[in-house]
Amino acid sequence: MPKKIDVTELILRDAHQSLMATRMAMEDMIPACEDIDKAGYWSVECWGGATFDSCIRFLNEDPWERLRTFRKLLPNSRLQMLLRAQNLLGYRHYEDGVVDRFVEKSAENGMDVFRVFDALNDIRNLRRSIKAVKKTGKHAQGTICYTISPLHTVTGYVDMAEELLELGCDSLCIKDMAALLKPQPAYDIVKAIKQTCGEHVRIHVHCHATTGVTMVSLMKAIEAGADCVDTAISSLSLGPGHNPTESLVEMLDGTGYTTALDKQRLLSIKEYFAGIRPRYAEFLSNITGVETDIFDSQIPGGMISNMESQLKQQGAAHKIKEVLLEVPRVRQVAGFPPLVTPSSQIIGTQAVFNVMMGDYKVLTGEFADLMLGYYGSTLGPRDPQVLQLAANQANKEPITCRPADMLKPEWEALRSAAIALPGCNGSDEDVLTFAMFPQVAPKFFSTRKDGPKNLGKDPSAVPAAPAAPPAPVHAKDDGKGPVMVPINYDVTFNGKSTKVTVSPA
């Protein structure tokens, strides 16, 4: 009997986040839900990541209502979300009470599986949210962000796996957000975790497809004992997205492994989304095919286009190669963080600044915070000279504690601010929406009654194939850059501090 490999379907979250800037309207997902529910997936990723942000920023859609709708339409499925640990779905650290509340409300509204990650792999940033998930009785999946550096080793990943399991995680995820996980390390890491932590430990593997090697990595991870892999239905797969679900099924044919997936259902889902995809042509990623340069620069595809755009705005597009060479150096100075939101943007922007204005002549506020420990700890030591520059500029002491320990209880203040907003319905869910996106929520509350906007367009109504969308300057998501927001930098130049706002072109 072949071993059954479980599959997590990404079509309702990461697939459209990676390929069409998280713009898919709920309305366009609903007709596929019955087939998805009955196809035999282990779980359906359908919430979290940038979807929450996109719902209120672009789609005038209540993300909590989206979750409840999925719960209703996918009665037989485990619903899965991606949670940025202490950042939840926002872009700052939240105080523990807010973390608890967010997890509790997500569970209450229907979430089953919480995949929890921290951009720096700082276990202290993961602890509270994992504990909160355990308290709800739901599935807590502890995540290891995969990256490559002289300091990142198989042993190191195994150590992190052990720490996650000590926190009570029900399963582990190896998260390869930049398609850097080659077949051999995929095999080695999964094998080593199984050998050290026990064969019973569930390991999930999440890979993007950008470099063209990760389908093989999934095979090798499976051979090493991985229990579940993530894929996306073929009509919304590949490029900066994921490996195709149907290909996974066929790949395993005749091997010692199999899936429980219903090929007829997969075909229906494929055909359905093949019809939906052209409606979002203007948001489609302009990366198609594969990009293996990533292995050298270690920068996720989305980040490269961000940096190109930043350089272009300053009339320095020709400096992109210099910047690509600078990124690994800045990463080393910062202690080799994985490059995933927000670290990818922070490192990338600092590399641009270094090339444009000289090494560390100007630091962004975020880079200073990263150097000073305000995002957590990194695996490697930080460069002491640059750390001193950061302390001087930000006029802050470096910290070594868990960043959230610096925060005071904030729920009541958030609640008061939220319920004062026109259109806020006073629920904890609305308070959490405000807490995640205090700049965006007020407008959303006031327009919510107008109902969701569908940004998809009938392709026959579109006169010609649209040009690729301009690359976002600053992608605030979990590593793939779909959501465009202006960023404010505190820039200190020759001792003078100014505020700089960088917006999409």
Added chain:
Amino acid sequence: MPKKIDVTELILRDAHQSLMATRMAMEDMIPACEDIDKAGYWSVECWGGATFDSCIRFLNEDPWERLRTFRKLLPNSRLQMLLRAQNLLGYRHYEDGVVDRFVEKSAENGMDVFRVFDALNDIRNLRRSIKAVKKTGKHAQGTICYTISPLHTVTGYVDMAEELLELGCDSLCIKDMAALLKPQPAYDIVKAIKQTCGEHVRIHVHCHATTGVTMVSLMKAIEAGADCVDTAISSLSLGPGHNPTESLVEMLDGTGYTTALDKQRLLSIKEYFAGIRPRYAEFLSNITGVETDIFDSQIPGGMISNMESQLKQQGAAHKIKEVLLEVPRVRQVAGFPPLVTPSSQIIGTQAVFNVMMGDYKVLTGEFADLMLGYYGSTLGPRDPQVLQLAANQANKEPITCRPADMLKPEWEALRSAAIALPGCNGSDEDVLTFAMFPQVAPKFFSTRKDGPKNLGKDPSAVPAAPAAPPAPVHAKDDGKGPVMVPINYDVTFNGKSTKVTVSPA
């Protein structure tokens, strides 16, 4: 020390044949030749397949001159071609003297490696051309066309491998023209051939990428002992094309295998063709992403669009699903031939006829010939009732001999006809060009003096993204459908025979 895996680069032949209808002009390949020559490939496929046809049909380019140019520009590389055995580069069986002459002239003009295949895997059709290659002292690669049927087994492929080696082949190729080769059979076939025929037997593996599983198949073939795999530089890879060269290099990193390829050269080649690709936008395949349906219908991607086009012309586009179900039945009736030019077109068109007019009410002349053995023998027995219908309609006896045994020496007649043509230079090469394409060569000879045409267009001069080109009705190539030619059918309907010509819309 990791084992070195050799690589054949397909960019100069099959990559642009599969992705841009074989339209790339020599002029657009020349600037990449130095990097290709120095990148460390085992061989560079650059001639044969549909390129010869396309040169004289569309590009007003002398295919022999193209070969000589490659010879000059790739002084350190083995040049490789795809040869349709007794069909050479044409679409009929040639008499042995023509086969000898063609191979001799190809070798003389610079060809090093001859990959020889027969659409039916009929070893008798392969014998003469392989012998001819051996006589020139060049590398003869015997090819096994991979297909799936109840009769095709690992043992059967091993038997064919043994027969090819008995003919003196210097290496073997497993040719997976429709991306049907899954990882496990890839492993099993390579392993079994090595075990039976000896570890020293060189095995090359050629896969298309259409189904999204064959990168894994290459990995498994390598683990089983494959010596060389075929890939295409990433900017002209995937879809109905091939797996990306750079991804292969990265895939092997850290495993017990490696390549000798120079990553900097690969990057240059990639960037160069990334710039060329948009010039051929109007010819680009409209298949992107993956198609796993092929595993069930067993029809190469190009053939499906052909059949859709045939049905549309008859106002019966809605019958495509019936036709897809009919194809495997027709294939069984014909003895389970692999589906590759010309068998794919013959089977596909007969399936359309069956659905439109009733089972075997009308037979195409080609299908009758296939049933009667005029293309060679198939692995399975042919349906006796349909065979009788074919004999009645074509008024021909079934044959069991090698088809070319029915042919009389034809060189002198071809020579006389060719040299009588205005513009023919009287060389054996010109006679062979005429022999391959007697309908097209006369016009080419007369316009040759005008020099090559480059069909690529500056993308900035193209107003909007062009629609996908209409699907060719009848693709006369080796399985991927780029070259459009009208086909004549002898159709017998209710006992009355008529000639029917089907041309591209």
